[in-house]
Amino acid sequence: MTSDRAVILVSGGLDSATTLAIARSQGVDGYALSVDYGQRHRAELVAAARVARALGAIEHRVIRVDLSGIGGSALTDANIAVPESSQPGIPITYVPARNTIMLSLALGWAEVLDASQIFIGVNAVDYSGYPDCRPAFVNAFEQTANLATRSGVEGTTHFRIRAPLIDLTKAQIIQRGLELGVDFGITVSCYQADEEGRACRHCDACRLRYEGFAAAGIADPTRYFR
């Protein structure tokens, strides 16, 4: 098992770009994985390819899994609108089991690559209240990963799920990314970005992003369509 290879989940947003930069700064060969799950913000996937290339990933793959067949989220069901003001509780943009599904796909590719690390840009501070962004979830998935796999059974590796942003504020994530040379102008966070990757300014993802730039005291490179 080659421990200097890592699969990094790259969505095209600010958090995963910083996560890829952190992985690369630790000297790992980065294999970027994006999941096309039928999300309404297609511009994300275009941004993911740009981010993977700009940050020196060895390879970038997109796996398509059609979660619109499941629905239950504003991001995958065209009949549920993206809210433009904060709501209490877990928001309707939560996609059922999304991070479990994405980590599972990353685990499959990691096993094929002999990569022992999987990076995911989840964050439990300035986040949207999603259950699958918490440390307890990440730890539980790591245990599952080591029981689910050939290398787990054969004892040839221990998979590590790395969540380097988990304790950072959005401002700290932005600062860390800038230190590592991330160009946030090529990232797209908005849940309803237009085809050119311009943002709506009003959804939770936009709000967390511009508040992060403001708190970090850094000019926001985001382009808005309104």
Add this chain to the structure above:
Amino acid sequence: MTSDRAVILVSGGLDSATTLAIARSQGVDGYALSVDYGQRHRAELVAAARVARALGAIEHRVIRVDLSGIGGSALTDANIAVPESSQPGIPITYVPARNTIMLSLALGWAEVLDASQIFIGVNAVDYSGYPDCRPAFVNAFEQTANLATRSGVEGTTHFRIRAPLIDLTKAQIIQRGLELGVDFGITVSCYQADEEGRACRHCDACRLRYEGFAAAGIADPTRYFR
């Protein structure tokens, strides 16, 4: 959370057909889920639809996720042949992280349906040596599921991953299925079944299946193409 709804992973094979029959015998409303992961044995998915209908599932959905983009298995990589004799260790038909991926998708649908049970036909006795068929894996995934989800955070449910075949021999599975009225003639187990669902007789899945019928003392309804 409605505990009388369950998502059942149905592949079209003998084990998952029995699993669906067991779930139905416990009075749950069954929602059958098949995963089209680019497996070479496409006849499985046709069989899955037949099985779901015959055993009274409320609904049958197929989610497509293209694992051929990952490869690493004789079932998803056209360049790796299905072995026709037993090999020591974990066989090349093992699909990296397959059960983790399929359970994750089932979890997503279960959350949307308010179903608290997920059934999977894994078996740790007469099985192929796959890591993700063992009780420790099933238990670890159950823990992950309860941390990954809205209902886990809100405390409104406890997801149960049910693996009713896990301690049974293949002969016992066949006997249980027959008691519950399963017509095994409509199931397809072979890893390289032809378009009509006829089996090869030589792969691991065929071998486990015909040895099971022989041990149970029951006529094997499988149709072979050679």
